[in-house]
Amino acid sequence: MSRHRNVRGYNYDEDFEDDDMYGQSVEDDYCISPFIYSLVLIFLFVCVWTGRLYSCLDQMRAVLGDSIPDSTLTQAALKYDCDPHRALDFILTEENTNAHTPPARTNSQPDRVEAEVVPKVARMTVSGKKQTMGFDVRSVEENGIVAPSVRRGPSPEVTAAPTTETPSKPSAVNEDSTAPTPTRPTGKSKQQLNIHAELEKRQGGKPLLNLVVIGHVDAGKSTLMGHLLYLLGNVNKRTMHKYEQESKKAGKASFAYAWVLDETGEERNRGVTMDVGMTKFETDSKVITLMDAPGHKDFIPNMITGAAQADVAVLVVDASRGEFEAGFEAGGQTREHGLLVRSLGVTQLAVAVNKMDQVNWQQERFQEIVSKLGHFLKQAGFKDSDVFYIPTSGLSGENLTTRSEVADLTAWYTGPCLLEQIDAFKPPQRSVEKPFRLCVSDVFKDQGSGFCVTGKIEAGFIQTGDKVLAMPPNETCTVKGITLHDEALDWAAAGDHVSLTVTGMDIIKINVGCIFCDPKEPIRACTRFRARILLFNIEVPITQGFPVLLHYQTVSEPATIRKLVSVLHKSSGEVLKKKPKCLSKGQNAVVEIQTQRPVALELYKDYKELGRFIISSLLHLCCHFGKCLLVLSWKPFSTTEHTKKKCEKKN
Ligand code: GDP
Numbered sequence: 001m002s003r004h005r006n007v008r009g010y011n012y013d014e015d016f017e018d019d020d021m022y023g024q025s026v027e028d029d030y031c032i033s034p035f036i037y038s039l040v041l042i043f044l045f046v047c048v049w050t051g052r053l054y055s056c057l058d059q060m061r062a063v064l065g066d067s068i069p070d071s072t073l074t075q076a077a078l079k080y081d082c083d084p085h086r087a088l089d090f091i092l093t094e095e096n097t098n099a100h101t102p103p104a105r106t107n108s109q110p111d112r113v114e115a116e117v118v119p120k121v122a123r124m125t126v127s128g129k130k131q132t133m134g135f136d137v138r139s140v141e142e143n144g145i146v147a148p149s150v151r152r153g154p155s156p157e158v159t160a161a162p163t164t165e166t167p168s169k170p171s172a173v174n175e176d177s178t179a180p181t182p183t184r185p186t187g188k189s190k191q192q193l194n195i196h197a198e199l200e201k202r203q204g205g206k207p208l209l210n211l212v213v214i215g216h217v218d219a220g221k222s223t224l225m226g227h228l229l230y231l232l233g234n235v236n237k238r239t240m241h242k243y244e245q246e247s248k249k250a251g252k253a254s255f256a257y258a259w260v261l262d263e264t265g266e267e268r269n270r271g272v273t274m275d276v277g278m279t280k281f282e283t284d285s286k287v288i289t290l291m292d293a294p295g296h297k298d299f300i301p302n303m304i305t306g307a308a309q310a311d312v313a314v315l316v317v318d319a320s321r322g323e324f325e326a327g328f329e330a331g332g333q334t335r336e337h338g339l340l341v342r343s344l345g346v347t348q349l350a351v352a353v354n355k356m357d358q359v360n361w362q363q364e365r366f367q368e369i370v371s372k373l374g375h376f377l378k379q380a381g382f383k384d385s386d387v388f389y390i391p392t393s394g395l396s397g398e399n400l401t402t403r404s405e406v407a408d409l410t411a412w413y414t415g416p417c418l419l420e421q422i423d424a425f426k427p428p429q430r431s432v433e434k435p436f437r438l439c440v441s442d443v444f445k446d447q448g449s450g451f452c453v454t455g456k457i458e459a460g461f462i463q464t465g466d467k468v469l470a471m472p473p474n475e476t477c478t479v480k481g482i483t484l485h486d487e488a489l490d491w492a493a494a495g496d497h498v499s500l501t502v503t504g505m506d507i508i509k510i511n512v513g514c515i516f517c518d519p520k521e522p523i524r525a526c527t528r529f530r531a532r533i534l535l536f537n538i539e540v541p542i543t544q545g546f547p548v549l550l551h552y553q554t555v556s557e558p559a560t561i562r563k564l565v566s567v568l569h570k571s572s573g574e575v576l577k578k579k580p581k582c583l584s585k586g587q588n589a590v591v592e593i594q595t596q597r598p599v600a601l602e603l604y605k606d607y608k609e610l611g612r613f614i615i616s617s618l619l620h621l622c623c624h625f626g627k628c629l630l631v632l633s634w635k636p637f638s639t640t641e642h643t644k645k646k647c648e649k650k651n
Pocket of ligand 1: 215216217218219220221222223224255258354355356357358392393394395396
């Protein structure tokens with residue numbers, strides 16, 4: 001080790017480039033004999049070659065740390081002509097098959113060593129600062145050697161690691177990484193597109209499922225999902241090794257898997273997820289868009305954003321004594337998250353009873369948690385038959401992608417592992433026949449003309465070349481490109497998290513939370529609407545003028561309860577009291593809500609997905625569920641006369 005130190009950091013490539021010049025001047029100026037000159041050349045060659053070797057060793061060391069002996073590294077470097085990428089691949093493959101193991105178990109390491117796609121985490125920001133929709137896709141050079149992957153999209157701060165493209169699914173986008181989102185000519189006109197048939201064909205017939213991971217802070221959400229992605233082969237070994245080394249150096253070795261999803265420095269320093277990380281993986285029968293939601297109560301709005309876009313959820317609870325109770329009972333997030341996802345339309349839930357290694361895989365502890373949670377989840381509106389409990393360990397990897405072989409567990413649990421359960425979820429019915437609706441979760445400028453918006457298509461479908469209306473600000477633009485999971489497409493449909501490249505509109509007009517819709521059947525944007533609300537845990541009764549935060553799809557907007565219209569019977573909906581003075585815990589009521597700025601809303605009866613919302617008190621973090629019944633006022637709010645007129649006409 002120490003023998004390398006004096007040469008570290010030296011740029012041997014520069015020496016190599018100057019070599020010609022140096023040789024030339026020696027001969028010209030001093031007329032050295034050919035023999036000495038040859039010796040000098042040999043000496044220089046050895047120096048340069050040794051330099052390349054050291055440089056290669058340094059690069060390998062940066063990834064592997066000090067865990068592998070110098071001799072092994074040198075052998076690999078020599079074998080691959082000092083190419084650090086190939087040498088690293090060799091070492092890591094060797095390491096995997098030999099005794100060097102990653103921190104958890106190795107028995108279920110994926111076979112897909114060659115199919116390494118580094119998941120890239122799309123940040124659906126409320127701040128709108130960071131957005132990295134898609135994946136790092138490895139570019140493959142002609143000779144089959146893997147070049148460092150290139151990052152598409154606008155997130156230069158994320159360093160790309162070398163990856164391999166999945167051979168069976170060639171990506172359409174990695175030829176020119178610097179080009180703007182490619183726009184393919186639309187093969188078929190909108191009328192000709194048989195959307196159902198196209199959806200059947202797509203992804204080899206695998207339906208898309210949006211899955212959100214929820215649970216109390218520190219329950220192990222990021223570790224569990226990071227480890228699952230690793231076992232599936234979605235994170236290459238080199239990247240995982242790097243996370244292990246870096247987290248060890250930062251004194252947070254146990255967070256290595258969590259770093260797969262917790263990408264920002266602040267998230268890693270604080271050890272908590274703040275934004276909603278998004279990535280993709282496949283099961284036998286589905287393509288899953290995974291959203292890792294923050295568990296900390298400070299980031300509830302971000303969590304709601306993630307949950308609002310989910311079809312199904314994995315609720316992670318910590319089985320350790322005292323920890324489950326902290327998350328479930330004393331103001332923890334387990335209950336709140338369960339209620340929120342159910343309110344936002346999630347009906348199928350897998351509960352990962354995690355950190356079972358901490359309680360020696362005890363059946364009694366598992367049963368205790370199942371019975372406490374089961375009772376609560378039923379009250380929250382989940383059917384018993386739609387909730388599935390799986391004992392797991394995110395850290396050791398037990399029961400994640402393969403059924404566990406731990407004797408203490410198999411003695412009493414023979415059910416599916418987490419991946420099998422995710423695969424077994426029923427895909428939801430999508431509203432592909434309804435007019436197009438997309439909720440914007442991010443806006444950013446890409447290279448080329450126009451700009452990009454990301455978001456989930458809630459209804460209908462879209463094709464390149466289509467004109468869409470943005471509400472607010474009630475202006476149209478043209479869709480030039482559609483990208484789904486970093487693949488350029490001609491069309492996308494309800495349920496897809498896409499990135500659209502649009503032109504013909506000023507980027508400053510678009511905000512997170514606005515809705516792109518079909519201009520012929522536009523969504524209405526309003527500042528006042530009537531809604532039925534269900535009050536959960538409430539500390540202060542709600543009175544007229546009560547300030548709230550309206551969480552609707554990807555937006556959190558300040559609002560007030562403008563009028564208390566009536567109190568309803570919970571199940572029959574019969575009016576029990578008109579014009580109540582206040583509303584208290586557990587009540588069902590009709591109220592009028594006034595927002596500060598216009599929000600684009602649908603009626604619950606027309607579009608369930610776009611007619612439901614959550615309101616939370618500004619003072620206490622208790623959330624209540626609401627359904628929009630009636631849009632009461634919608635005003636022209638655009639600055640241009642032209643759009644004002646358009647609004648008035650429609651009104
Ligand atoms: P999150 O806040 O829910 O995302 O939790 P993290 O994934 O950041 O994990 C919090 C801590 O719990 C980390 O130190 C993890 O290493 C640890 N942890 C996560 N899963 C397990 C597990 O199954 N067993 C044990 N013993 N520790 C775990």
